[in-house]
Amino acid sequence: MSSYLNENVYTHTFTPKEYQVELLDSVKKKNTIVCSSTSSSKAFIVVKLLQEYAWGMRKSKGKRALFVLDPQNVPIMTSHVKYLTDLDVISLTKTDETEHISKYLERYHVIMTTGEICCDLLKLQELQDLTIFNLIVIDDCLYGQRQKYVKMIISRYKLLPESSRPRILGLTSGLLSTELQPDRLEAELRRLEKLLNSHVDTSSEIVTLIRLSCRPQESIIKCPKHSPTSLHEALKAIVNHSIEFLLEHRYDPSEIYDDDLLEEFRQVPDPKETPLQLLNEFLEILDDMGPWCADKAAINILSKIEKLKVKVPYERHYLLLCMISTTLVHVRAVCDDTFEGLEELEKLRKYSTLKVLEFLDILKQFKPPGEKPEPIVEQEKLPDPEASPNKTKPKGRMPRRNFVSRPQTDDNLCALVFAHNRYKAKTIFALLCLPPYHG
Structure with a gap:
């Protein structure tokens, strides 16, 4: 049975x-x-x-x-x-x-x-x-x-x-x-x-x-070397000046404190390590993706610096973080001054490397055909004029809300992009959020 x-x-x-x-x-x-x-x-x-x-x-x-x-x-x-x-x-x-x-x-x-x-x-x-x-x-x-x-x-x-x-x-x-x-x-x-x-x-x-088994098609696209613009050279000079200062910076607690505290200060990490790492990652994005993407990366790095400043327990570490924060604010100010009066797409095309522009052209090939459907806006339910404001709610279980079908589609995933670090990944995300490429 x-x-x-x-x-x-x-x-x-x-x-x-x-x-x-x-x-x-x-x-x-x-x-x-x-x-x-x-x-x-x-x-x-x-x-x-x-x-x-x-x-x-x-x-x-x-x-x-x-x-x-x-x-x-x-x-x-x-x-x-x-x-x-x-x-x-x-x-x-x-x-x-x-x-x-x-x-x-x-x-x-x-x-x-x-x-x-x-x-x-x-x-x-x-x-x-x-x-x-x-x-x-x-x-x-x-x-x-x-x-x-x-x-x-x-x-x-x-x-x-x-x-x-x-x-x-x-x-x-x-x-x-x-x-x-x-x-x-x-x-x-x-x-x-x-x-x-x-x-x-x-x-x-x-x-x-x-x-x-999968049979992917592998293609290697060669991009010619991008000639740096005047903005690229200016941003690189600002960051390199800060890197030179950090490399020449000397941190030796034994010259300041007594020998009693020397053993404790040996466990303190190098205050130059994190600032140098952040500035080098910024330079990598600047050389690889151009000034427009570097400006977006500076926003994320500044956010990371503010979080580190809250957690860092040592004065010298805090001061060096403040120094590179000032450097990146200077970088953003130079970018804002150069980008003034330009449309967002014009900034992207003029101040991005050929590698970024080729990447966007590749993604366009996988864009679904047709126009993107407009989102359905639900109208707010008007209050019932006959309902009394002091009327108490009935006790017991409330009725379940209506079932709304959500169409499932496999076309939501367009591509998988592997980035070198999170700052470059966030920069690519900001790039794809522009109106011509969003969706």
Whole structure:
């Protein structure tokens, strides 16, 4: 008899991906190592594989399943198996729990443990023969010095006749990471196969691979070097003058204070470090994006300086922050004087580098066609003249507000722009907020 609750189940939540089903089918046929970085994929394969072998565990004196996990994953996998199957599970994470292993094997279908505890169990008389298991899952001890635990398990496994050997499932994280060099990938796969006496398997269904893989078009656009304007040179001279002052500035507390306080002042950071960093970031934006963007960046840097001035506990640090704040205010005053009388778009085109202008032209290609729809302004509800101002509200639950459908669209995302730092990112945001480019 079907349950009516199944009609309300969201299919994407419970429907596995094609490659997960393919890997599960491979594990059922042979010892397999699954390379996956997602815990959901590992949990799906483990639970479904347990359900396939559960028929041999439920009968009298049936087989058992052994899980060798790292200590953090033992309670997680225990809860997965406990709630998603009807099998009895026990987790063994302490040495003193191994004394009652014979009772545990009679009562529980699945044994969850760590590599160290598993090797202690194999030394007991009850586990001299691994044929009592029909499934061994290993998700630990595959790297470093802890490989010795897996080698001990596999050496005992190889002593069994092939017809009575349990199925082995090895779980490891994704190997295609920045830590593994590409020329070492094949050697790493062979090492895992030899260690676990298994085969590394991946998805081979061409339709799935095409759907999950991306084929981006990569283009490198060369921008000619921008010739600096007189405003660019003036701003650079102002900032460089402040940088020269900071580099020549000397901060030595030992010349002012006694030796008793010298140890304390050694822990004080260099007061020139943060001001120099902020001014250098401003110069980078000025050279890379031009005076218009540098003026917008100066606003954000000034805001950051005001926050630092509130938090800084030392006088010299405060004074140097005030100095660079004055420098950036001077920069903004020069920009305002130069930009006077110009329209915003004229400022942008005249005082921006070719790199910025090319960037805006690229974004125009991804702008959705047609005019941007005007926002719907809701009219305010007029008060009812017949309603009494002193009328008390009725007690009880108020009626729920009307449901307003909000159209969901995938066209909201136009592009992903990676910036070098937050000041450059905020400057690009100010650039895109201009009326011709907004939306």
